[in-house]
Each structure stands twice: as C-alpha cells, then as structure tokens.
Amino acid sequence: MEHAADTTQHRICPLCEACCGLEIKVRDQKVISIRGHDADVFSAGYICPKGVALKDLHEDPDRLRTPLVKRNGVFEKASWDQAWAEIERRLPPILQAHGRNAAGLVIGNPAAHKIGLLTTIPRLAKALGTHNVFTAATLDQIPRHVSSGLLFGHWMSVPVPDIARCELLIVLGANPVVSNGSMWTVPDFRGKAKAMQARGGRLVVIDPRRTETAVMADTHHFIRPGGDAFLLLGMVHTLFGENLVRLGRMAEHVTGVQDIAQAVAGFSPEAVAARCGMDAGTVRELARSLAASPRASIYARIGVCTQEYGSLGTWLVDVLNTLTGHLDEPGGAMFPRAAAFASNTSGKPGAGRGVATGRHKSRVSGAPEVMGELPIGCLMEEIETPGVGQIRALVTLATNPVLSAPNGARLSRALEGLEFMVSLDIYVNETSRHADVILPAPSPLEELHYDVAFPQFSWRNHARYSPPVFNRDAAQPAEWETLLRLAAIVSGKHPGQSAAEIDDENFAEDARKLFGDGATAVLEATAGLRGPDRLLDVALRTGPYGDQFGKQPGGLNLARVQASSAAGGIDLGALAPRIPELLRTPSGRIELAPATLLNDVLRAQADLARAPSPMVVIGRRDVRSNNSWMHNLPVLAKGPMRCTALVHPADAQRLGLRDGAMARISSDSSQGPRSIEVQVHCSADMMPGVVSVPHGWGHDQPGAQLALAASRPGANLNHLLDENLRDPLSGNAVLSGVAVEMCAVD
Secondary structure (H helix, E strand, C coil): CCCCCCCCEECCCCCCCCCCCEEEEEEECCCEEECCCCCCCCCCCCCCHHCHHHHHHHHHHCCCCCCCCEECCCCEEEEEHHHHHHHHHHHHHHHHHCCCEHHHHHHEEHHHCHHHHHCCHHHHHHHHHCCCCEEHHHHHHHHHHHHHHHHHHHCCCEEEEECCCCCCCEECCCCHHHHHCCCCCCCHHHHHHHHHHHHCCCEEEECCCCCCHCCCCCCCCCCCCCCHHHHHHHHHHHHHCCCCCHHHHHHEEEEEEHHHHCCCCCCCCCHHHHCCCCCCCHHHHHHHHHHHHHCCCECCCHHHHHHCHHHHHHHHHHHHHHCCCCCCCCCCCCCCCCCCCCCCHHCCCCCCCCCCCCEECCCCCCCCCCCCEEHHHHHHHHHHHCCCCCCEEEEECCHHHHHHCCCHHHHHHHHHHCCCEEECCCCCCHHHHHHCCEECCCCCCCCCCCCHHHHHCCCCCCEEEECCCCCCCCCCHHHHHHHHHHHHHHHHHCCCCCCCHHHHHHHHHHHHHHHHHHHHHHHCCCCCHHHHHHHHHHHHHHHHCCCHHHHHCEEEEEEHHHHCCCCCCEEEEECCCCCCCCCCCCCCCCCCHHHHHHHHHHHHHCCCCCCCCCEECCCCCCCCCCCHHHCCCHHHHCCCCCCEEEEEEHHHHHHHHCCEEEEEEEEEEEEEEEEEEEEEEEEEEECCCCCCCCCCCCCCCCCCCCHHHCCCCCCCCCHHHHCCCCCCCCECCCCCCCCEEEEEEE
C-alpha cells in the first residue's frame, strides 16, 4: 500500500555482472520494497533475488558501521582517527625497514562494481609500490583477458555474443541463466535466449552438468571436465580439414591463420574424442554448424577459464569465432563500445602498444605477472617464505581468499604470521578476522554507482548512473576517500591533508598531463565535482559519445547521464562492428596466433593420451549465492541447503552413497591429502564420473562474524584444491577437473 511519505529511488544493482536497474521504495529512511525498473534501457524490469537482497545487506546487523582495531587479539570498536593512527603507527615502519615489496595488496571481485574503488585502487597500488598485487581475477577470468590482450591489443577488448541477432549460440562451460552472463553483461539471459529460439535460433550447451541453461537448450552435450581445449582443437581441425574456414571481412585484418592450421594438425576429432569425452561425430557437427550458420557465436566462461588449459581454451573460442566469419559481425561475437573508461575507444584507433606479460615474477615460484598482478595461489608462500621481499604487511579490499582461493587453511595460517594487516570490508569474514584494523565501507545504497567495467562487456551499449539512496553517516568516508587516505599514509605524502584536498591535487596534476594547455578549461568545467563524479564527467565527455567539453553539442556528460536516472538511463544502441578501429596491437591486425599460445598447443599434444580420472570435481553457481558473503543475507539464505555434492545415481551406487547422507571427498595435492564432508544429492543431471560442489562455502571458522552464514556453514570446495596448480599462461588457479575420491561417511 502506497504511503504519502514514500519516495521512489532508482538504482543499478551492484551484486552481480548483470547490473540490473532497480526501483526502490523508501519510507522514513528505510527500504520498503525493491523491484525491477521497467523503464531501464538495459535490463527492462528484469530482477533476480540478489537485487531484492540489497535491503537485507543494508540492514544486516553483522555489517560493520565503525572501524575495528585488534587489541590483545580482540577486535574493539574505534573511531576513524584511532584507526588511522594505528595504521600510521605500524604500516610505514614495515615498508621503511623491509622495502616496498614487503607489502601485499589483495583485491576482491566486489571492487569491480564500485567506481570509487576502481578509479582509486591504482593510486593506492602506486603508493604502495609493491609487485605483490593479487586479485580475484586469477580465480576466475584472467585467461579471458590474456586472449583479448594478445589478439586484440587490450585486456578489456572482450567479444561477446550479439544475442539480439544471433541464430546459433554455443555455450561452453558457462551457465548464463544463473549468472546472467559473466564477462558478458546480459540481464535476463533466459528471456533473450527464448526470443532467439522463437525466431528460429538454436541454443547448444556443452557442460559436465545439465545446468539451468542446458535445461532450456535445444541440445546439451556432456564434456569431460578439463577437456574443453581438446574439443575446441578438434573443431578447429575440422574447419581446416573440411575447407570450412571463412574469414569474410576479417581476412584483411588477421594474421597467423596458417600457423594455426599447422598447430592443430594432430587434433582430429577422432584423436580428441576420448580426451574430451565426446564422440568424433559430435565434434565435427559442432564445427560444421558453427561454420554454416549465418549468424552464430561460441561463448565460454568460468568452466573453461578455471582449468589447466584455461588460456588455450579461451583463445580457441576466439579462433573459432574468427575462422567461421562470426567475429565482429551482427549476430556473432561483437565488441561493445562503452561510453566511458574504455581504453579501446581512446587514443589512436587501429593500432597500439599491445600488451606484455612477465614484466616481473613472483619471488618464490617465479610465476609471471599478468595484467599487473600475480596468481593469488602464490600469496601464502610469499608470506611464509623468509628473505628479501617477503610479504610482512597486507592490505585487503573487499575480498575473502581464505574461502575463495585454493587451500584456504594454509592461507589462514600464513595470515596469522603477518606483522600487520588492514582490511577494507563490510564484514568480519574468514579473511578479515586476521586483520589488525578493519575499515568499514558504506552500504551500497549510500554510494553513487556507475559501472566502469561492465559496459565494456554489455549486450547493448548504454550509459546509466545511480545517485546514493541514503546519505552516509557523517563519520563514514566514501570508499575513494578511504583509499586516498591510506595511500597518503603509505606514501608519506599529503600529511594532514583531507581526502578532498588530496583529490583536488591529484586531479589537477592528471589534467595537466592529459590535456596540457587545455587543463585550465577542464578544471573550470568540472568545478564543484570531486572523486568518482569528476573522473566520470571527464571520461564521459571525452568518450566516444561525449560532448568533448562543448565541441559536440548534445553529447554525453555527467549532468545528462545523471538526469536520465529515473528514465532508466540512456540507450546508446545495438552493438556495431568495430574492427579495425578497436585494435590496439602493434601490427594493427588481429594477431590470431601468438607464439605463447601456439607453444601451449604442444603441451596439449603431449597430454592428449592422458587416461581420465575415475572421479573429478567441478564447481557450481547458484543464482542466490555466487559470492561467499551472500550467505549472510536472509532472502538469499532461505530455502534448501545449496552446498551439496551432486553425483550421478550410477556413481552413488558404485560408491555406496545415499541421497541426503554425508560423503567424504578427498584429494591429493602438492601439500598432502585433504578432505571435506558434504551432503550428497543424487542427480541424473551430472555426467557420470563428475561431482559438483558449489564455491564459497565453509563458514565455520572461529572469529568470523557472519551469524546467519555460520548457522549453515557448508563445506569449502577450495580446501580440496592445490594452490600450486595453475594455467601457466595466465596464472589462473585450476578449480575444475581435479581428481578426487568419494566415500560414504558412517
């Protein structure tokens, strides 16, 4: 029932990559209801349970509202001044005594949804001056960035299916009905896929589980976990062997096609069939269908990225879309044109410096840097191992690697050995419980919102902005202000200055570098703005749709995008061809056959005859729990237990397992045997020989303060996984296809 005091606020949901528009009813500074915003130009009223959970998150009694400082092993509430004093007393002396690499920085995936963090983290990283930077990307997606960087010249140039015009969509190792896209921002994937099918299109899913996406597909094929690269090699072999390569418009923009033909010569469908668990005829038919369809795309995601051939498999998806003429074509795999912050829309179009990896290596394992970061699986050894460059102090931002990274038990022990740790987080979770100081972040409803990353992966071009729904407490800084203050402490600069003063100084310096003689005009045009708002205004104005500071009347600027909030944002149109303009490679062409990836084909060749393990484990996503902290929100936590082990009935019978009973899952790792106990659920949706356990559970750690999550803690899948097992090209952790054993628990 409507109330006279009710107000309606519009908001972009920050809880997953779908970025849906929300309509929030507020009364007396409380959220009354949350629903999808029908007028939103991007999500058109779609909403999933996570959007509704924003109310629970905002009101969660476990969410931190004040800083915590640990004294004698116990957290005590502190003022912000007390928290800053503790950091200043303890952190700079460690850096002065042991060097900049004595610090580590760990960044979690919530940062990707926060403009204040994304635009300020580089300043904190520069101030720390350490090589020891780790993010959730090496648990999730970095193979996707590797392929994009090497082929197209920038890490963020990610081709996504043009689902609005697609006629055949092959989905490999992804579940977009649940994720609504991943590295592909596509709210209401189910509705869009049904529309594709209604116009005669087909959806084909390849996955070791009959996922929610597979259920609605026209065809579903099981695949042996870890075999994706071999399937794709067999498909590429078929294209060359049956003269199905059709580059189309890309012919004048591609190099390396013949190098690929030679590289795949030993991967006939018959040769790869056993390795991927699919018969040769199916491999050939998939390649033929992709080649024959006028408008088609193959899309792969986390199941492909999180295995030992993650980069090779991701690259081969790009290769297949290119060789079949579907890259950068309507209905195929296309490149969004973001309104702001996209490097592939700035600078000289059509050529650039490209990317480099291995500019430095981790101290202990020698793992190469990729995209400015090291594999998160290296974090614990960098803390444990004495010597020059040993991590002695750690800064964590919105992250929980004790649950999300392999062998969290070892990492937890390592964190206890740090000399100092500071966390920016909304909870005392399984990782931040080890901190000496926790700095709380505001509620998402107390921060402005503009997506920096996800418009670069979006199914349609758009620009949308959300003002804060509620005002922050007077003592609570914005996240960008917290990071600037932290950067000031570790750099020794800006003593006594406020975050606003530091921001003004930084912006003026950047404006002089970027705009030269025009810096004064930029400073005048953005007067009155600070922090992310000011950076966003400049990015919109200078972006591909921008007003160019008045030179393009009617173009975008912050004021225009802000004014469109209630109307659901600004629609910037369907995806359009962008090659060669998008390319930032040194050659100005798509460098389709990088030497590092061709060399990895040789590794796969040597591994082709490997015998399959009797039982392997894979992860699983649920629409209500794709991050560990979501288990503490009542609207998402209610219902049946979701941390279960899905096994095929034949496997259950063979192993003596009963539906609803407990099973022990064990693995052998480089650090010794490990096991977890988890409830069994028998399901014919599983491929025989595969068990599926969801990611992000294990809320039974002492000291964490997540009351609801702890009431049903679940088991931590990552405890079974080997922190030293990684895709060598990207450093991504191997989380899928790991050999395990199962037995009943008495």
